[in-house]
Amino acid sequence: MLVKGVVIDKTLAHPQMPREIKDAKIAILTCPFEPPKPKNTVRLDIASEADYEALRKYERETFETMIKQVKDSGATLAICQWGFDDEATHLLYHHKLPAVRWVGGPEIELIAIATNGRIVPRFSELTPEKLGSAGIVRELAFGTGRDHYLCIENCPNTRAVTIFIRASNSTVIEETKRALHDAMCVVRNLVRDDKIVYGGGSAELACSIAVSKEADKIVGLEQYSFRAYSDALDAIPMALAQNSGYSPIDTVTQLKALQIEQNNSAIGVDGMNMGTNDMKSQGVIETLQAKKQQLSLATQVVRMILKIDDVRLPNDEQPSMFGM
Template sequence: MNPSGHFGGLAEIGGAPIIIVEGEQNKSRLTGLEARKANIQACLDVANMIKTSFGPRGLDKIITTKDGDLVVSNDGAIILKHLPISHECAKLFVDLSRSQDMQIGDGTTGIVILAGALLEQALELLDMKIHPIKIADGFDFAATVAIDWLHAHHAAVELASETQLLQVAKTSLCSKIISAKADLFADMCVRAVLGVADVARRDCCLDLISVECKPGGSLEESLMVNGIALDKEFSHSQMPKTVNDARIALLCCPFEPPKPKTKHKLEISSAAAYDALAEQEAAYFSNMVQRVAESGATVVICQWGFDDEANHLLLKAGIPAVRWVSGKELEMISLATGAQLVARFEDLSAERLGRAQTVREVSVGTEDQRMVLIEGCPTQKAVSILICGSNRSVADEAKRSVHDAICTVRNLVVNPAVVPGGCASEIACSLAVSAAVPSQVSHRQFAVQAFADALLKLPQQLAANAGFQGFQVATAARAAQLQLQDSSIGIDCSSGEPRSMSAAGVFESLDSKVHQILLATQIVKMVLRIDDVIECDKSQQLR
């Protein structure tokens, strides 16, 4: 019994009242087919919102964030990340796109469109009174057929040759804001990944690739540094701007006098006492700088700040220094240069210094922003890409685009297998799933065929975004595959005609396609299994 003296949600079992849901009258509830349709419609609204951003001719969205910043992007994960979505099932699509972005890096829009197409087909099957579990089972079987076909017809990539890696990177970049400079950035991405990858172990740690962006300048001014690019400048404007054959000291201790760990109070009663205190402080700084000089260090990189006196002494000693460097950046510098982190000045020695051919401060962009570049590192376990853009929005979107391309190339190092792009794989998988329909019985045939039809929504949307009749172009490509028995025929977004994507050099990662089909099918099955939506009254929750 609730405080008001009323029972909420009662069931009579043997005459005894049982409370099932407390305060049921204060809750909004949808059940059965009504709940499924409401959930599907919410997900379709999300998919329809970003479908025009799909493909190389996809359009951008401009979003104002909660902080008032403007975001211009056609990346599905970025768009959904900044949308104020409140519906529970619609949030699943946000998580779906985020998962694709985190694990694969590319295909964030396509996976949402595929999931939306599957739900649209499922809605028609629900209207035909087909049970949602049978629909889910049919989709699961069709996804297995499509994935098996992809595994059986993929092409292997020879990592020793960069040609196919460049083709895959350019395919990823062709739908981005930097598509006009796809050759430049694709080459950077491939060289960056191969520079840090362990090809023998099929492993690549993306933490070793740093991507920095600076507003000002043009995209052509972007460059790749075989080393580390720090978004910092030397601590004093008169320090040398270039150091050759640098010996680098990495400090995680500040250039400051020691401080007691407990509260303290120091009283100075005379001028002589003050002078003695100043001399003692100067001695601390002189000792610190002297230890640095005696170790043979020619560049100091510190995790913490400098006192002005210490900065002045470093300038007099001719030792350039960088301060307020993050722990992650220090680790990258340590890996690249071989330097060891030093926690106390007493531990600093020549054996703990790192090496680099050049450490230099450069001006970037048109706003006189400065960065410190550490180049020619002996171990070469870290790479940096410096991106320039005409403004902050362009630079940020270019950075996101490069990240996607880097992830795509990384996937090929882990699993060197590709499939044709231009939605050729989706069309071929649709044909394979349609061929498997007769093997199913009863209502599962409808679900399997619906999955095949949903796969064709991707080439239709690709053609529509390029300015052509989506259904006609997709149908023509499907007919060409059947007639020529060539599964590499996809859609040429320039002419709208069927074309061999293998001959055109348009490839995508096998892992990306498999991941899209798997995740989209799982999310759709999850939505179909929901038959009850209970939303509590927030005012009741607060009480």
């Protein structure tokens, strides 16, 4: 599922807080809902019931002051990096202020970026200008275990999106993540350079024909390297033909003849059995930048291998360079 916003693995602190908040004003806090703790080591002795009631009253007033500061800023949702106890949760619900606790640091930063909000370290520094905003904040439940997630959607920063993946096991999830990553890399390459070539092995076939024609013009040993490079380019369309259930050699030979006859470099392997070998009509394309990178890397690997003079085995009896 594509969510135009941020998804976090958290729920609202109180089960009776509203599960959907529209036009939310979000206070992003890194300060806990709890009374301030002394910096040094102190000991608090409660000798009577009155002392306990005074402490409880102090904590309640502190919580209510914090909640009032959040509500006075105009916030309708509080997202806190730290936790808060049942007393604070009850008071937040009583004052109709939905809150989410124990949100991690990286997630806090993502929420701040998506909602155009500021991370606030102290309640006294909270102002309306530092609040983030979102069109809707809602809880979603998934699976048989009714797992709950918090979705912050329709954020001002429209570049913040989340792809939510669920599957039966981690292998399927990892494969889906890999496929999505590959797709986004293709889009990135198109943004960098919008030139394309047609797929289905048509680009390799066209390059193979061009290199072979160039080899015919060369007299000497260099023509063998040209012909070897031409044969290497045929490996990709042959593999595509084999995976599609065709005869690799016959298919590549026929496609080369068709490309030369029709002067159409978009003819490739019809792996989807669409009834046509024209990759342009099928809409099968690849980015030029990726194709250039593939050919360049393959060429560099071959050059590295050709530079190797000999291979030493672990148990060979050849003398070492020191004569030992």
